[in-house]
Amino acid sequence: MSYPDSIRVIQVPCTGRVDVIHLMEAFQKGADGVYVVGCLEGECHYYTGNLRAKKRVQYTKKILDEIGIGGERLEMYNIAASDGPRFSQVAKEMDEKIRALGPSPIRTALQKIHAARQAGVNVETS
């Protein structure tokens, strides 16, 4: 089994722990894409955690759309714990999708600002 090496996993006890703020922070710091992987619907160890996460992901997508980052950079998937092949497939799907969308405008901007700072140019900040 393999999947693209663009993916880094952050572990949570349940996707129910994933907060809108966590998702926002990842984008704010320059992530090109974020996806939340929970148990299959109806099979949450904590009953409703993955359903709550799904709603929060939808809400966050809306915000991302509103500020022009693109809600499609954020997704939620439900994969059985034992289903490695599906995990790998989803990783590939997400990787391809994000590659097609290109780098996040935030990441591009952060890199520019960083480069400008390195070069000693006065950037628009305080």
Added chain:
Amino acid sequence: MIVAERKPLEEIIGFIKDYKKILLVGCNECVTVCYAGGKKEVAILASALKMAFLKEEKELEVKEVTLERQCDQEYLEEIRSIVDQYEAIVSMACGVGVQFMAEKYQTMPVYPALNTLFMGGAEEMGVWAERCQGCGQCVLGQTAGICPITRCAKRLLNGPCGGSTKGHCEINKDVPCAWQLIIDRLKALGKLDDYDNLMPIKDWSAERSGGPRKIVREDLRQ
């Protein structure tokens, strides 16, 4: 409680587009409970605003503070020491909080991040509904605890009107007819006779016609 919702981000961004440092203030009362302006929403808005700026290759500094209440001077006082460091305040309180904030800090531009909607409560998790319009002269005692001012589209005091069909209002099939609800409940309470008592013409001056309202409790006033 006062129920509000966040303004479209575009509108908020419009207010602050020329600033570099803002103070974003939440309120830990009604707007926290209705998921519009508590500490969590402050963090989300802060992040969204920063990203919106970054996208334009600008950096925005946002100081996040959530006060116990924005409708009390003492709580507002808590930010006095830092206010000067920012170019503008964005308040995530209801309209009351925003105005108190503006009154408190006269020299600072203060912008609302929320649209204040109504007085209501949570019907279920995530659903808030209006229950009171603050008419100043409560009739709930006569209407089986169901407010015709809020819940009847025509604010009829002696309803229903001819637009009531199968228990629903003519303005929208999903809206129950307030007067149907009142009659049903009176019936259930065995007080349908009260329905025959015509309500007199209401004194609307207690509502808005007398201008902004004020209550003074002399026993509390210092």
Added chain:
Amino acid sequence: MEKGKTGAVVVVGGGIGGIQASLDLADSGFYVYLVEKDSSIGGKMSQLDKTFPTNDCSMCIMSPKLVECGKNLNIEILTLSEIKAVTGEEGNFQVLLKQKPRYIDLNKCIACGTCTEKCPRKVPDDYNAGLTMRKSAYIRYPQAVPLKYLIDPERCLYFESGKCRVCERFCPADAVDFTQKEKEITLQAGAIVLATGFKPYDPGANDTYNYKKFPNVVTSLEFERILSATGPYQGSLLRPSDRKKPRKIAWVQCVGSRNVHFGDRGYCSGVCCTYAVKQSMVAKEHSDIELDTAVFYIDIRTYGKDFEKFYNRSRDEMHVRYIKSRVSTILPGDQEGDLKIRYVDENGRVVHEDFNMVVLSVGLDIPEESVELAKNLGVDLNHYNFVETGYFNPVETSRPGVFVCGVFQGPKDIPETVTQASAAAAGAASILSEAKFTLTKEKEYPQEIDVVGQEPRIGVFICHCGTNIAGVVNVPDVTTYASELPNVVIAEENLFTCSQDTQVRIKERIKEHHLNRVVVASCSTRTHESLFQDTVREAGLNPYLFSMANIRDQDSWVHQHDKEGATEKAKDLVRMAVARAATLRPLSRQRLPVIKRVLILGGGVAGMTAALNISRQGYEVVLVEAEKELGGMARKIHRTLSGDDVQAYIDDLIEKVTHDDKIQVLKEALLADFSGSKGNFKTMLNVGPAMYHREVTHGALIVATGAKEYVPTEYLYGQNESVKTQVELEDILLKEREVAKRWQNIVMIQCVGSRNAENPNCSRVCCQQAIKNALALKELNPENNIYILYRDIRTYGFAEDYYRKARELGVHFMRFKEHEEPKVEQVDGRIQVSFRDLTLMRDVTILPEQLILSAGMVAGETQELAGILKAPLTKDRFFLEAHVKLRPVDTQSDGIFICGTAHSPKRIDETISQAMAASSRACGLLAKNYIEVGGIVARVDPELCAACLICVRACPYEVPFINADGVSEIDISKCHGCGICAAECPAKAITLYHFEDAQILAQVDGLMEAV
């Protein structure tokens, strides 16, 4: 004065069965000697690649148990040891062992591997089923416990020629000791548990399949090693002769099973069908080229819980071919190395097909040493050399005080073995109850170091995992990188970070460098976090000051072809873990007392068996039965397949249960409410016709609510009185023998209400039920005609003997296919059964006097109960165990256990084993004087709380409440730590410990630093 009983137990055999029995016994208050003939524990399961039906990695799920066993203060592992004699009796045995020399000092060996590296002698590696070579100085496998090398004296140059001793010269720890001699050890023990397991059948003995001649004919165990990442080809699917990738592989079933001709192996080994399903699927997943797999079988016996779905998936989704044909010979194929199989296809034609490789699904055999052991112990064996046990006493041997579990008792799979191991532990614990905690030692953790206010000082340990990680990731590079990260004081690499010697090293580093946080970059938290947490705790650190980076499962394993990318990713993952570690806080745990009482729901065989065992172990029981009488579903069964009297047994059970002063029976009692957490539950019951309220407090709960017989809606059941179920037939066979005697033609239809779209699983017992009743009918009237219409006959284990007997007595077995079920009509009031006989290839019509339906077993009304208990169900509404392989009677809710048919369909003897297993697990919990709560739980900051009720509404367990101060409060003993409330709270007043916002965001920020 009578001598007291000895509070120690000898467990013989260190496979998964022996490990589970040891862990349970140690938990229950006994000192355990775990005697293993090999150099390390782990047994056969350690050699498996994946396990069915979830395809979990065998070693990954097993290794925490190995380590737990190795670390348990009350389990003493004696390797290279065999029992020679046992004297004394139940309660006080003297067990004489012979321990072979290891030639390496256990206390000195640091497991560096130098001896192996330097050893000049190569010998076939039996761990890899002889497919590779190992050295004479070696270790069985990398995760071995104890992780200590040894020298194989039979194939060592020094022992052969008197010269060499290279290992001794190079050993940096001076551990090699050629002077070691065989030792005799005498152990004192109150009971003995036999868990010696099996050896795979050797197909070379009667080599009909040319196994010895053709290298590409391999056994299933050899194939496991070929599939395994630690196997001869590092997990590449290659065939042995030329190391080419096979495109076609065949499995030949029942090799050494269901065959009376070679060495009297008339029994069914039970596991081979499901492992062939697994192997054929895993092989397809593994292969990077198109792979065709075909399984040649007699009957597919996927009778275990959810196994049928697994089989269906392999056939329908993975397109494994299943060919019903017994293969008799394997010949050379047309191409070099290929093999030709001759079989009869669906249409009765003889087909010759070539395969690149053939796997022989070899059965489970009892090794000679086990037979010898039984003789030494005076334990009776059955006609197949398995230990003889009574039907109703499945873990008791003929010698009192000696118990048995696992395959030595009869063929079985891993969960059945684990279940029976717990049952054997319960058996031993029940006879030694008075000696509990007389010989055990207690673990003392050092005083916790106070790290509050200290700057983080982080130690990073990066694992090679042999070549699992180091073969892809540049570990030295990652280690250097880690050492330069903020707050990192020391970073070092280990061959196996999970090995016992590395645990010692981690502790030393903590002390030397005053570390206050530890990061391990290795494998999954799921399998290894608790091990490392315990290690840091042993060094005085709070166990929550630990964080892990998974650079194997999430990195080296999935980016095998991109070494550079994998190394960069490993750095990212380590940086994230280090960033997280810096934010971690010590968490305190509170001790709560344990109520020494078990509540059992269900007064059938399962519930009563568990109740009696718990009582014998010294704890109280409240046994709750919904009906007016005890007995349950078994009340409808009169005899077992082997002829045992079920009703006499149940009468005896009821007698014992009702007269046991530790057991309180509540009949007509229903569960009304359930609350609390493990060790401290409170249950409200409505009891008796008057429904009076009764509150019971208890430390554990066992669900033994049983299942139901499926009520057929098909085949004119209920419309024609000649159509009956097997249970109804059994009643007639008991009460109206003369009527049954007159029947001339009887048809039985199998799989009624099982293995179909509504109930995809096999009900496990119906084939045996049908054969039992067919044999009884034949006994009444040998002249009658009995036709059993079936899809697969699933008489696993010794039940196969009865299937053979039925055939010998002339019972006709006629097969039909799924979706081509027999047609049953009523013609002039008579039943007419028509179907296509697949042997005759003809349509057949029979006019039987009786049509007997083998109605399956379906779950009872479990949904409401599951809701109250918050215990999950399977799709078929049976209770779901915590882990299908290794925690078969635990549920995901701590302190709640399951047994009997509430878990899945099963026989009475299997129910008894499982009930005793549930008892063992519950008593293991009750034996503790306190349990610890806290750790990863949510906490409300009252200063921030807006009392908005969101948490109250969002918690799936209804834990938060608004307290007298008007703010939300969370009872930590009930909190499950999911974090839903923390993510929902609009005032950010709720913190989920160990997954605080700051800790999660530290990882996000740590990762994005690179941007």
